[in-house]
Amino acid sequence: MMIKDTYPVAAGxxxxxxxxxxxxxRQMKRLGxxxxxxxxxxxxxxxxxINLVIHSMGGEIEFEITAEDIIVRSRDVGPGIPDISKAxxxxxxxASNEVRNMGFGAGMGLPNMKRNADEFSIESTVGVGTNIVMTFHI
Ligand SMILES: Nc1ncnc2c1ncn2[C@@H]1O[C@H](COP(=O)(O)OP(=O)(O)O)[C@@H](O)[C@H]1O
Ligand SMILES: [Mg+2]
Structure with missing residues (x-):
C-alpha cells in the first residue's frame, strides 16, 4: 500500500x-x-x-504512506519563521487579535506537532517559506 497525496491549502x-x-x-480510516x-x-x-491558513501565503500538505511510515509534509510560501526555537x-x-478571537493562535501548534510525531523537522527561510516534515512509524 503506497500512497502519496498532495492537498493545496489556501491562505486566509x-x-x-x-x-x-x-x-x-477519512483516508486513514478507510485504510484501517x-x-x-x-x-x-x-x-x-x-x-x-491551520498554520498555513493563518501564517503563510498558501501552501500544501502532502500525505504519504510507505511500508513502515506515514509521512506528513507541510510546505508554504510565506514570511518564514525568523527564530524557530522561539516559535x-x-x-x-x-497570531493577530482577529485570529485569536476566532479561537486560534494559542501558540501550541508547533510544540504539539513535535510531541505527536515520531520524527519532526522544520526548516524556514525568512521571506521565502517554511517546510515541515513529520514521520510516524506504523
Ligand atoms: N507556516 C508558518 N509560516 C510562518 N510562520 C509560522 C508558520 N507556522 C508557525 N509560524 C510562527 O510560529 C508561531 C508559533 O506557531 P504555533 O505553535 O502553531 O502557534 P500559533 O499558530 O497558535 O501562533 C506562530 O505564531 C508564527 O509566528
Ligand atoms: Mg498554529
Whole structure:
C-alpha cells in the first residue's frame, strides 16, 4: 500500500480551515490505520493546516504512506519563521487579535506537532517559506 497525496491549502480562509486534515483522517480510516497513529497524525496535519491558513501565503500538505511510515509534509510560501526555537516555545504566537478571537493562535501548534510525531523537522527561510516534515512509524 503506497500512497502519496498532495492537498493545496489556501491562505486566509478560516471557513475551510481543517478540511484537508479531515480528508486525510477519512483516508486513514478507510485504510484501517491504527487509532493511536491516526489520532497523532490528525493532530499534526490539523495544526500544520491551520498554520498555513493563518501564517503563510498558501501552501500544501502532502500525505504519504510507505511500508513502515506515514509521512506528513507541510510546505508554504510565506514570511518564514525568523527564530524557530522561539516559535517552538509553548504559548508563543504572532497570531493577530482577529485570529485569536476566532479561537486560534494559542501558540501550541508547533510544540504539539513535535510531541505527536515520531520524527519532526522544520526548516524556514525568512521571506521565502517554511517546510515541515513529520514521520510516524506504523
Ligand atoms: N507556516 C508558518 N509560516 C510562518 N510562520 C509560522 C508558520 N507556522 C508557525 N509560524 C510562527 O510560529 C508561531 C508559533 O506557531 P504555533 O505553535 O502553531 O502557534 P500559533 O499558530 O497558535 O501562533 C506562530 O505564531 C508564527 O509566528
Ligand atoms: Mg498554529
Amino acid at each position: 480562509d478560516m471557513t475551510v480551515a481543517g478540511d484537508v486534515s479531515a480528508r486525510i483522517k 490505520i491504527p487509532s493511536d497513529i491516526m489520532r497523532r497524525v490528525s493532530v499534526c496535519t490539523y495544526e500544520a493546516e 517552538m516555545t509553548e504559548g508563543w504566537s504572532t
